[in-house]
Amino acid sequence: MTKLLDFARLSARQLMKKRMRVLLTAFGIAIGIAAVVAMVSFGEGIRYQAIETIRQQSDLTLIEVTGSIKDGTVIPITASKADLVRKIPHVEAAGPVYRVSFSTLRQTYIDVLGIRAGDLKALFRPVLASGELFPASSNQVLLGHELAGKLKKYEGIREGDLFTVVIRDYNEYGAPSDRKLAVKPGGTLRAREDALDNLLIMDLDSVSALSNESMPYNAVYVRVDDPENVMAVARDVQSLGLTANGAFRQIESVNRFMDLVILFLSIFAAISLVVGALMIVNTMVMSVYERTREIGVSMALGASQGDVVTLILAECLYIGMIGGILGDLLGIFFSWVINTAGKAYLLSQTGNLFSAFARYDLALVTPGILVAAFLVAVVLSLVSGIYPAFQAARLNPVEAIRHT
Amino acid sequence: MCTTIEADHLGKVYRGSIPALGEASFTIGKGEFVTLIGRSGSGKSTLLNILGCLDSPSSGSLTLDGEPVDFRDPARLVSIRRQKIGFIFQQFNLLPHLTAQENVEYPMLFNYREPEVRARTAGGLLERVGLDGRRDHYPAELSGGEQQRVAIARALVSNPPIILADEPTGNLDQKTSGEIFSLMQEIGRERKATFFIVTHEREFGEYADRSFRLVDGKVTAI
Numbered sequence: 054m055t056k057l058l059d060f061a062r063l064s065a066r067q068l069m070k071k072r073m074r075v076l077l078t079a080f081g082i083a084i085g086i087a088a089v090v091a092m093v094s095f096g097e098g099i100r101y102q103a104i105e106t107i108r109q110q111s112d113l114t115l116i117e118v119t120g121s122i123k124d125g126t127v128i129p130i131t132a133s134k135a136d137l138v139r140k141i142p143h144v145e146a147a148g149p150v151y152r153v154s155f156s157t158l159r160q161t162y163i164d165v166l167g168i169r170a171g172d173l174k175a176l177f178r179p180v181l182a183s184g185e186l187f188p189a190s191s192n193q194v195l196l197g198h199e200l201a202g203k204l205k206k207y208e209g210i211r212e213g214d215l216f217t218v219v220i221r222d223y224n225e226y227g228a229p230s231d232r233k234l235a236v237k238p239g240g241t242l243r244a245r246e247d248a249l250d251n252l253l254i255m256d257l258d259s260v261s262a263l264s265n266e267s268m269p270y271n272a273v274y275v276r277v278d279d280p281e282n283v284m285a286v287a288r289d290v291q292s293l294g295l296t297a298n299g300a301f302r303q304i305e306s307v308n309r310f311m312d313l314v315i316l317f318l319s320i321f322a323a324i325s326l327v328v329g330a331l332m333i334v335n336t337m338v339m340s341v342y343e344r345t346r347e348i349g350v351s352m353a354l355g356a357s358q359g360d361v362v363t364l365i366l367a368e369c370l371y372i373g374m375i376g377g378i379l380g381d382l383l384g385i386f387f388s389w390v391i392n393t394a395g396k397a398y399l400l401s402q403t404g405n406l407f408s409a410f411a412r413y414d415l416a417l418v419t420p421g422i423l424v425a426a427f428l429v430a431v432v433l434s435l436v437s438g439i440y441p442a443f444q445a446a447r448l449n450p451v452e453a454i455r456h457t
Numbered sequence: 458m459c460t461t462i463e464a465d466h467l468g469k470v471y472r473g474s475i476p477a478l479g480e481a482s483f484t485i486g487k488g489e490f491v492t493l494i495g496r497s498g499s500g501k502s503t504l505l506n507i508l509g510c511l512d513s514p515s516s517g518s519l520t521l522d523g524e525p526v527d528f529r530d531p532a533r534l535v536s537i538r539r540q541k542i543g544f545i546f547q548q549f550n551l552l553p554h555l556t557a558q559e560n561v562e563y564p565m566l567f568n569y570r571e572p573e574v575r576a577r578t579a580g581g582l583l584e585r586v587g588l589d590g591r592r593d594h595y596p597a598e599l600s601g602g603e604q605q606r607v608a609i610a611r612a613l614v615s616n617p618p619i620i621l622a623d624e625p626t627g628n629l630d631q632k633t634s635g636e637i638f639s640l641m642q643e644i645g646r647e648r649k650a651t652f653f654i655v656t657h658e659r660e661f662g663e664y665a666d667r668s669f670r671l672v673d674g675k676v677t678a679i
């Protein structure tokens with residue numbers, strides 16, 4: 054171990070003799086590293102913004118659990134399955150629902166959520182703008198904020214007005230048959246900026262009584278305690294053989310897409326890394342050639358082939374470390390340029406389209422990126438040193454000593 | 458007297474050329490100070506490199522310090538070089554980026570010794586060769602004779618029983634050459650180390666316990 058440290062010190066002395074050359078070579082690697090750092094940070098910045106946007110616009114902790122089809126057989130949501138779902142860790146509330154749709158006599162389409170009033174409270178913490186929730190087993194309904202506005206504007210229906218809706222069923226031959234039902238809005242929700250705004254909400258049992266399906270409900274809504282745990286809950290749901298859907302799926306696909314984008318960006322940036330690596334190979338091959346006699350003498354004085362390889366690789370290690378640090382610094386600088394000049398340009402070109410971006414940095418440099426880039430620089434330098442190192446070790450000492 | 462070097466019909470033929478070394482046979486005892494002279498191209502360096510386990514012979518066998526040398530075992534050759542051999546070159550061959558002190562310590566990086574041991578050993582040897590005050594000087598700041606003294610100290614650093622020198626005074630003037638020879642002679646006696654010195658100049662034969670001549674690939678005593 055101390056031997057390695059002494060070798061490291063010796064290699065450092067060797068490099069100090071050729072400071073300029075070492076610095077230039079390290080710079081070659083550094084530019085590649087900086088390009089990768091900037092590109093990955095840029096990608097991460099975009100990912101962050103996209104995900105933040107989704108977070109703000111959607112209800113991340115809500116999961117809709119539905120049945121699934123496995124090997125051609127349908128796994129439905131049953132009461133016992135719903136209980137299992139409720140027992141999953143990090144599930145704050147869960148309630149069965151029945152989703153159907155109505156239309157008014159004037160063909161206004163209405164999405165309907167059948168749910169128990171208690172579950173509605175636990176899952177959505179509804180705030181009423183007027184009226185009340187709905188009683189069990191009745192035809193009184195609750196209107197989402199936008200739906201209430203729509204019904205009033207196009208149909209003239211207000212709270213307390215009984216109105217007729219049409220439920221369209223299809224028989225086994227696909228022929229439609231309509232049933233009529235009178236419902237009465239008894240309350241209106243405050244605007245919430247989510248899906249409830251456009252829903253007509255009524256008691257679960259009343260809705261499932263309307264249906265001619267055998268199951269009492271067709272989904273379970275699940276509220277997860279924290280956005281961080283949504284994926285874990287979704288996995289547990291899937292292991293019950295059920296399907297989990299929700300806004301988190303969008304984040305998943307953003308992540309998949311951004312992984313791909315970042316991969317492509319870094320592949321292009323990595324091309325300059327290859328150039329940097331070739332510079333190291335070149336520098337070290339030259340250095341070995343210049344030191345041919347010195348290497349021969351070292352062998353005469355007791356250096357083994359392994360010692361020679363170690364000495365050369367130690368020099369590459371230094372070049373890699375210098376290159377890695379320079380590259381990180383340069384990468385931070387590039388990201389800063391993207392965040393100032395780049396962002397100003399983007400905003401001026403796209404106007405309001407990307408105004409959401411104005412709040413965040415375009416490129417997000419994380420410690421993880423910097424550490425990874427540094428390691429890439431070090432490993433790349435060591436790999437670049439393998440050929441020159443073995444070339445040095447293979448020298449014939451007698452000929453090497455005679456070399457001028 | 459026990460023998461340190463025993464060469465038995467050592468020969469070397471380079472690929473497709475005439476023999477560089479014929480059948481060199483001789484024995485050298487512990488602590489002997491031996492010179493080898495011969496015409497240019499007679500194979501002196503070739504022989505020395507074989508004795509130093511830097512090169513392998515095409516024929517014959519070699520025993521160093523009681524150990525028959527197996528030239529097919531590179532790892533063993535390395536440790537023989539580390540423990541049994543000290544090299545002195547015509548071109549001095551000090552490492553230019555290291556100080557005198559560091560140059561003397563250098564072989565102890567391979568034949569590993571702790572830094573304190575290295576510093577102490579190298580310091581003592583530099584003092585012995587009369588360069589105590591020049592420890593921190595780089596080779597470029599030293600005269601040829603001084604550089605060769607550093608190289609002598611370096612050759613002694615692992616306390617090897619055999620020191621091989623290929624025309625150590627070939628780049629030095631007459632007076633300095635004499636000083637170097639008498640230094641090597643004194644050190645050989647102090648340490649009971651065998652010196653095997655290739656030289657062009659016959660007159661240094663006077664320092665030697667024995668002198669050999671290499672003619673037509675054969676070693677003969679003078």
Ligand SMILES: Nc1ncnc2c1ncn2[C@@H]1O[C@H](COP(=O)(O)OP(=O)(O)OP(=O)(O)O)[C@@H](O)[C@H]1O
Binds near residue numbers: 474
């Ligand atoms: N690598 C080699 N390939 C082919 N021939 C070689 C090689 N090295 C040496 N020789 C030949 O071997 C012979 C002996 O060379 P060597 O260097 O041992 O001579 P020398 O006695 O040391 O000469 P000098 O006094 O000039 O140093 C020479 O004829 C030389 O040309």
Ligand SMILES: [Mg+2]
Binds near residue numbers: 501502503623
């Ligand atoms: Mg020679």
